[in-house]
Amino acid sequence: MKRIMDLLIAIAALVMAAPIMVVVALLIRITAGGPAVFSHSRVGFGGRPFNCYKFRTMVANSEEVLKAYLEANPQVTAEWEAIHKIRDDPRVTSLGWILRKSSLDELPQLFNIIRGDMSCVGPRPIVKDELKRYGDQVGEYLRTRPGLTGLWQVSGRSSTDYPSRVALDIQYVRNWSVWLDLVILIRTVFAVMRVDRAS
Numbered sequence: 001m002k003r004i005m006d007l008l009i010a011i012a013a014l015v016m017a018a019p020i021m022v023v024v025a026l027l028i029r030i031t032a033g034g035p036a037v038f039s040h041s042r043v044g045f046g047g048r049p050f051n052c053y054k055f056r057t058m059v060a061n062s063e064e065v066l067k068a069y070l071e072a073n074p075q076v077t078a079e080w081e082a083i084h085k086i087r088d089d090p091r092v093t094s095l096g097w098i099l100r101k102s103s104l105d106e107l108p109q110l111f112n113i114i115r116g117d118m119s120c121v122g123p124r125p126i127v128k129d130e131l132k133r134y135g136d137q138v139g140e141y142l143r144t145r146p147g148l149t150g151l152w153q154v155s156g157r158s159s160t161d162y163p164s165r166v167a168l169d170i171q172y173v174r175n176w177s178v179w180l181d182l183v184i185l186i187r188t189v190f191a192v193m194r195v196d197r198a199s
Contacts (some may be wrong), residue, residue, distance in 0.1 A: 001178055002119060009120050009185075010113035021107050024055055024099065031095050034060050037108050042125040045145045050117040052125050052146075053108035057096025058089075065091045103192045109148050121181040122147025123169035134166055140173045154187040 025036035039051035059065055069090050070077050080086055092100065099105040112118040118125065125146035134141050147153075151168040172180070 005181065006113050006120050010110045014110045017107050020104065024104055027095055028056055032056065032093050041127065042146060043128055043131060044117055045142065047142050053111055055099055055105040055108060057093060057099050057105050058091040059093060062091040106148060113148060117145065119145040119147045120149065121184045122150050123172060124150060124152050124165060133162060137170050140170050143173055149184060149188040151184065154184055154191045
């Protein structure tokens with residue numbers, strides 16, 4: 001049932017969002033050059049890695065920029081190590097900030113859903129190094145596909161601290177139902193409108 005819902009919702013959303021995605025891709029190519037979409041390895045169902053797609057919101061040499069910024073601002077290093085996010089991230093382009101605030105950067109993940117890598121609703125897509133933060137609950141995280149949205153998205157977005165994110169992911173897995181997915185999808189619409197709480 002969940003997989004059928006994923007396919008129906010993702011295909012419909014992709015058809016409706018296609019014109020916006022084309023415009024976004026062109027704007028990225030014009031303003032920043034290089035590819036409009038990038039992929040990053042995330043942990044999928046059962047621990048299998050997959051390439052998670054997003055519109056590119058950072059400069060091309062983001063790794064070098066991050067390293068230089070952390071070296072020049074040691075007080076930011078603790079924040080980066082704790083939540084893997086930085087306020088006023090210097091790597092993000094002007095267009096990238098708009099895409100992130102509006103969550104448009106995540107639209108390419110509709111292809112991940114259709115491919116079966118992700119679900120419309122689920123735990124946050126995380127990198128392998130983050131698995132250790134789930135402790136003895138990591139098995140529950142791996143029981144389902146990560147989601148384009150989830151309890152984490154409608155409960156604070158990037159303002160939520162990491163232990164709370166883990167707790168929300170586990171809560172979702174333990175209490176999953178079709179009704180819960182529908183409620184989260186509806187709440188996501190309002191959460192996305194709260195751009196002040198976006199990453």
